[in-house]
Amino acid sequence: MKQLTSAQVRQLFLDFFRSKGHTVEPSASLVPVNDPTLLWINSGVATLKKYFDGSVVPENPRITNAQKSIRTNDIENVGKTARHHTMFEMLGNFSIGDYFKEDAIHFAWEFLTSPEWLAFDPEKLYVTVYPKDTEAKRIWSEEIGLTPEHIIEIEDNFWDIGAGPSGPDSEIFYDRGPEYLDIAEDDPENFPGGENERYLEIWNLVFSEFNHKPDNTYEPLPHKNIDTGMGLERVVSIIQNAPTNFETDLFLPIIHSVEELSQGVHYGDSLQTDVSFKVIADHIRALSFAIGDGALPSNEGRGYVLRRLLRRAVMHGQKLGIQQAFLYKLVPVVGHIMESYYPEVLKQQAFIEKVVRNEEERFHETINEGLAILNEVIEDVKANNRTTLAGQAIFKLYDTYGFPVELTEEVAEDAGLKVDHVGFEKEMQAQRDRARAGRSKEQSMGVQSTLLTDIKVESDYVGYSDLEAKSALVLIISDDAFVKKIDEGSAQLIFAKTPFYAEMGGQVADTGIVVNSEGMIVADVTNVKKAPNGQFLHTVTVKGQLIEGTEYFLQVNTAKHNKTIKNHTATHMLHKALKEVLGSHANQAGSLVAPEHLRFDFTHFGQVTPEELVKMEQIVNEKIWEALPVVTVETDIDSAKAMGAMALFGEKYGHDVRVVNIADWSIELCGGNHVKNTEDIGLFKIVSESGIGAGVRRIEAVTSKEAYLLAREQEEQLKQVASLVKSPQLKEVVSKVDQLQQQLKEAQKENDTLSTKLANQQASDIFTDIKEVNGVTYVASQVNVKDMNQLRQLADQWKQKAISDVLVLATAADEKVNLLVAMSEQAIQKGYKAGELVKAIAPKVGGGGGGRPDMAQAGGKNPAGIPDALAAVSEWLTAN
Structure with a gap:
């Protein structure tokens, strides 16, 4: 076995699958994009669901990635076990309708055992298979050459998450030797796949070959897929001969830094303090990456998870004698460990440190407040001659005041009280049930369909230069079936070329009409989206006969289109102004560009002041009045990055990209439509700013005619105020209102004096x-x-x-x-x-x-x- 660092293992994995024709997908943000079913990205496949359910066809059906992931259903066990983590890395290789079991198994075996790669001893590897999956068992036995004792059949080896793709899986285990066995030799769990520390699962190969239908029946998938996952932390623990994941180079530098901050406590001194070191090392990794990806501590959703992780780490710091804020000092340690593949932590170090430190210092205040409240509760329990601290009281301290449960229990027990664990768990379960009920009811992965995924016809977009086009109708879909012609109802159409923009990147789709050769409107285009293979799919209301193969005249609603592009360019300008005013940490977190208004969501952990909003609005308007040219160029991704182009939230970019450059002031990657010059926008006006979630804020704004109408409306409201306060001129309204307020204050003061006398x-x-x-x-x-x-x-x-x-x-x-x-x-x-x-x-x-x-x-x-x-x-x- 080779001696390798964690960074080398990660890179070897990606290099191996690149050599097998796979495209390396970069690790996506931990915060899911356009996926309401997930709180966090929790696996390597989570960001690839669109490929697996067929909603998008990838350019290359062979994909590999190293994906940072977070799972939070077992936070309480982190630090107490060898391998539980909140954030971990999943190395994966995926096939979307390309290779299947044979290649997947051979690839895994070659990477693990070949001297060129990891060079594991084949005798130490065992595999598990689904009993009915005779094909996988045959490949392992006949082609790989594993003996029967190295192949174990397990009934649970079937991957299924409900409706959608599913199938058998095959897990690979490494035998660490009898010295790692933590149970008796004759224990029934002493086998690969059992609950023990000797046989360590390192890789899972999922053979996705069935559609699990809503009626709980299974049918073969039109395109069979491969989804694999290998835990980096586990593999590195084997290679570095570490008793647990925490003794690897992924965690030890953090642990050593915590030792320096503690009051003479060292890792290895005791099992109890070791738990604290592990919790801190694990949680600061998750915090650093999650905050870097735009999640911020709060009382709900992702923010609540981060707040809980941070507070748990702070409490364990106190157990090591660390009484002041310290977690923020560990952020650069995390950044240096991961910088070879995840440079973003060090790039955002100052911002992450600031968020963590602010939250730590707030929590230290919470601890003091919580102790005061807890002491009152304990006093009340004793005064009423009770001996148990109720679970409801523990939960209230935990949920309302953020006071850690373990600290509540410790203080209560020191005061001679018992603790109602059952009551507390009952309250916790009620909270989980409420949270579960509030989640999206959407399926986590759609059922695969071949209707759209098998469409291979060409469809070109010409809307960057033309809003009208004559084009052949190449495909008609009605009632989920292809038809040759249609006379009424609704349908989906694909043309050889189209001027209609498909909804993406926040910009709404174009609308318009389809006209036949006789000048008759035969369809209204109500929406346009991209089909899985990239064709522009027009949703239409049919008004006349449409025939496949016939040429039609396509005309975009230019009034709506022109209003939309003004708002789109203004969105880019607002993004730039926002960063100038709030700082580079304020990243886009979603947008909507429509004809009537624009909406821009961004990450920011504080309030946006009225003065800051005025400054942003002023910057955008000044750039409009400067009449800056807006130039769009097509280039390769590397050249675009060299130009300093910003990538927009949630967008995936191929090799060739479009760069929208506003006089070298704002440069962004964007596939949308834009004005030719900023002066075309006319006027920009912010309508509102608000918080919409944990660390995410929203600005809504209008441009051009809508901005003028808003100004007129506000002017009319001002005139009404002037009339009410009897101010003949608008410019005197402020002083008149101020005068009335002063009179009111004096009247209130006089009233208070009289009330006091009374x-x-x-x-x-x-x-x-x-x-x-x-x-x-x-x-x-x-x-x-x-x-x-x-x-x-x-x-x-x-x-x-x-x-x-x-x-x-x-x-x-x-x-x-x-x-x-x-x-x-x-x-x-x-x-x-x-x-x-x-x-x-x-x-x-x-x-x-x-x-x-x-x-x-x-x-x-x-x-x-x-x-x-x-x-x-x-x-x-x-x-x-």
């Missing part, structure tokens, strides 16, 4: 009405004040004058009740607590509340219950 007068009345129960003096009264703030002011007077031991005040306004309870030091020493008293009387007014021992408050919705609440004070003091 409250003071009431205080002199109610503070003389002192009652006594069991030697405890109290004041309980309803007062006429406007809010809780004035109740607190009365409580301050009560405290300063030491009126009584207990104070209970109530006020009602707009069918809402506010209650305030205060306790003197003497009352607290006797065992009375404001929080407990307010909880006892608040139900009388239809509410609830709580607070500290010295002061608590509550709200309610039943003013009629105030007398009962105040009367209950005496009862409570008597009972307690």
Whole structure:
């Protein structure tokens, strides 16, 4: 076996399959593009689904990749096992209707055992097969030459995710030797494929040969596919003779850096601290890559996963004696480990560090806040003579305040309380069920169909230069079948050439008409999309007879097209302006370019200020008024990158690309349509800016006529305001409104002064009405004040004058009740607590509340219950 680094193993794999005619697909973003069924990219095949279900036909049916992936269903086990990870790399080779079992098996065997490649000892390799897959078993036996004891039949070796492609699989295992066996020799799991550490699965070959239909029947696929995956971390652990994945060069540099940050703790000192080192090393890898790909910490979706990973890593850092923010210091370590294939981490190091550090420092504040709340909960449990911290309380601390479960349990146990694990898990499961119910109902992979994938006719796009074209109708589809002619209804058409733009890259499709030789409109084009092999597929409403092979005149709706291209060019300009104002980290995360407006989504972890929006808008308009030429050139991808062209979100680029260059200011790869000069846009106006998800924000804007109409609408609204404030001239509206606001403030101030005087007068009345129960003096009264703030002011007077031991005040306004309870030091020493008293009387007014021992408050919705609440004070003091 060769001694190799992880980077060498990855490169060898890609080089091997490149030598077998495969195209190397770059690793895609961890954040899925146009796939609502996935939270993260979780496998090598996840980004290739469009090829497997036939919606797109690849240029080369042989593909290989090294794909970064995230799986989060087992976070709790990370660090405790040898091979669980949140982020991992899957090395894969794929065949889309090209080679099948024989080549896939031979390729895998050659790469693993050939001296030129990994040079594994064949005697240490075992394979598992699906019992009914006699062909795979025959290839392993007769062609590869494996003996019967090296081939194990396992019933579970069938890959199936529901409707869509499925089929048997064959797994490859490496025998690490008896010294790695973690179970008894005679244990029934002691075999390749069993639950043990000796036989390590390194590769899975999936033979995708059936369509799993919605009715749960299976039929042969029109095109059989190969989908394989080899875990890089596992293979490297074998090559580097590492007991677990964490002792490889993928993780050890991070672990050693954590050792330097810890208070004298070293990896290997104990099993408990080793878990902490592993958790930190694993989680900072996932955080660095995910944040670099545009995901940001938040309270939902992907952001919630990142927040959970970061907080788990911080807590394990504390177990190693690291009390300050430290994870951000590990980002460059991750970047240097992975830079040979993933240079993006180091390129975005400053941004990733900033996000991680901000989140760490916020969490340190959360820990302190959470501890204060937890101590109150524990105090309440003990005060009520309970011995168990309820699962609901644990979950609330975890879910609402982000307080780690393990820390809650540790503090509770230190306080002598038991922990309701079952109740907590019940709450967690309820949350998972809610999340599952909210996910997309779309299938994770479509059922393969040959109708569109087998279309090989030519279809050229001429819309870059012409919005009208005469062209032959080469194909008609109606009711999922090819027809020779059609007279009515809807259909899909393919022409030899077309001026209609197909929906892609955020730009909506062109619409228009199809006219016959007699000048009659025979179809309205309502949408255009690309077929799997790239042809322009026109969805039409048929108005007259269409016949295959006949020439027709195609005419794009030029008014809508011209408005769309203005918005498309403006989108490029906004992208550039946004980076200039917010920074290079603000990357496009989706867009929509339509005739009436444009929408631009981008990654940004903070708020966008009004001043920043004004600056962006100003930059775009200045570039419009400069009348900059917009030049589009076709070139190869390497030349485009050398020009500094930015790639747009979610786009895949082949060898030849189009570059849209706005006077060397904005240069982007783009297949869409654009104006010839920025002055054609006329005017650009931002309509709104908002947050739409974890670290993703959206700008909506308009151009040209729509921008003018928006300005006119806003002017009319300003005129209405001028009329309301009686300002004869628009330019005086601001000063007039400011004057009215000042008058309002003065009136409010005067009102507050009068309210305070009234409250003071009431205080002199109610503070003389002192009652006594069991030697405890109290004041309980309803007062006429406007809010809780004035109740607190009365409580301050009560405290300063030491009126009584207990104070209970109530006020009602707009069918809402506010209650305030205060306790003197003497009352607290006797065992009375404001929080407990307010909880006892608040139900009388239809509410609830709580607070500290010295002061608590509550709200309610039943003013009629105030007398009962105040009367209950005496009862409570008597009972307690």
